[in-house]
Amino acid sequence: MGILSAWPETLSSHEKRVVEELVNAQELVHKILTSFDHSISLLTRAESVEVSQNQAASDYDSPCCKKRPVTKEKRGCYKRRKAEQxxxxxxxxxxxxxxxxxxxxxxxxxxxxxxxxxxxxxxYDQGCKATKQVQRMDDGSQMYQITYIGTHTCRPDSFKAPQIIKDSESWRSYKMLTFGDSNIPSNTTSVKQEANEETTETTTTTTSGLTDMDSVIMWKDILGADYGDVVSNVYSGTEITSQSLELDLVTKPVEFEVDFEFDESEFV
DNA sequence: CCGATTTGACCTAT
DNA sequence: ATAGGTCAAATCGG
Structure with a gap:
């Protein structure tokens, strides 16, 4: 791609090797993301069937309190849902x-x-009906069980990953899976963090729009323990380690990001 | 000042 | 009767 097509003659062999490793890393990421997308699309298909079935039997959109006037407005007035949406x-x-x-x-x-x-x-401003429930799991794992109810009808407008990544299921699921060690103490604090992300373009961004933190965490986590098998398979026969790769990428985030773009049409 | 959070009351489903 | 979902007044904080 970009790096290879613009291969300067003046590069030292060491620099060439760094670039080669970056390209290899890029291919690895591509494979991982593709695998993510395939898995998620399979899950999504199964899920959408369930959702449509649930919607058919659902009166979720009707006003709460079916035994009361539609005009609301008693405190705590609601209709308990089952599994719909x-x-x-x-x-x-x-x-x-x-x-x-x-x-x-x-x-x-x-x-x-x-x-x-x-x-x-x-x-209220866009009539979005999405809600969610968040509960820390009791197994001491610092994990949260999150139940999403309904779907967003609002348009998200501030998530600052670059568009090609932003729209990818892989990116969304990646964010979901890997930003876990931020050590969020309570859902109170975390809500505030979410609000900040939504309304402000906070942390320092690189040219692509990814935060510096995004770049670091992304590589650390993707090439870390969870993908150790993938890494060892792809890089068998080379001296490269996930750690050295991470260091290279952290020190040269812009070079990496320029070439990180990939054709999402391959993922359909 | 205004939007977000807290928290106890209120209400329904089971 | 009670568990759990929602409301809204009080409070907080930028």
Whole structure:
């Protein structure tokens, strides 16, 4: 791709090797992302069947309190849902790129941790019906069980990954899976973080729009323990290690990002 | 000042 | 009766 096509004659052999390794890394990432997308598209297909079935039997959109006047407005008025339009994920982070506003918290029977209730911040200005429930898991794993109810009808407008990555299922699921060690102490704090991401273009960004943190964490996590097998397979016969690769990439984030673009049409 | 969070009350489903 | 989902007043914080 870009790096190879612009191969300068003046590069030292060491520099050439660095570039080669970067290209190899790029191919690795491509494979990983492709694998992610295929897996997720399979899951999504199965899920969408369930959702449509649920929607058919759902009266979720009807006003709450069917035994009461439609004109609301009694406190706590709601209709308890079953499984319609819900999906539950276990995640190390509550971060998902959407802005949520907490509207309640409950202590749940036989659960160590309270459950937080969140609605989309666009509920009123865009009529977005998405809500989610977040509860720390009781297994001491620092993981959160997050139940998403309904789908976002608002348009997300501030997630600052570059468009080609931003729109990728791989990127979304990657964010979901890997930003876990931010050590979020409570859902109160985390909501605030989500709001910040939504309304401000906070942390320092590189030319591609990825944060520096994004670049570092991405490579560290992708090439780390979780993908150790992939790395060892792809790089068998070379001296490269995930750690050295990470260092190279951290010191040269821009070079990497310029060539990180890939044709998403291959993923359809 | 205004939007977000906290928290107890309120309400429904089971 | 009670567990759990939602509301909204009080409070917080930028």
């Amino acid at each position: 819900t999906r539950t994920v276990a995640s190390a982070t509550v971060e998902d790129g959407h802005a949520w506003r907490k509207y309640g918290q409950k202590q749940i029977l036989n659960s160590e941790h309270p459950r937080g209730y969140f609605r989309c911040t666009r509920k």
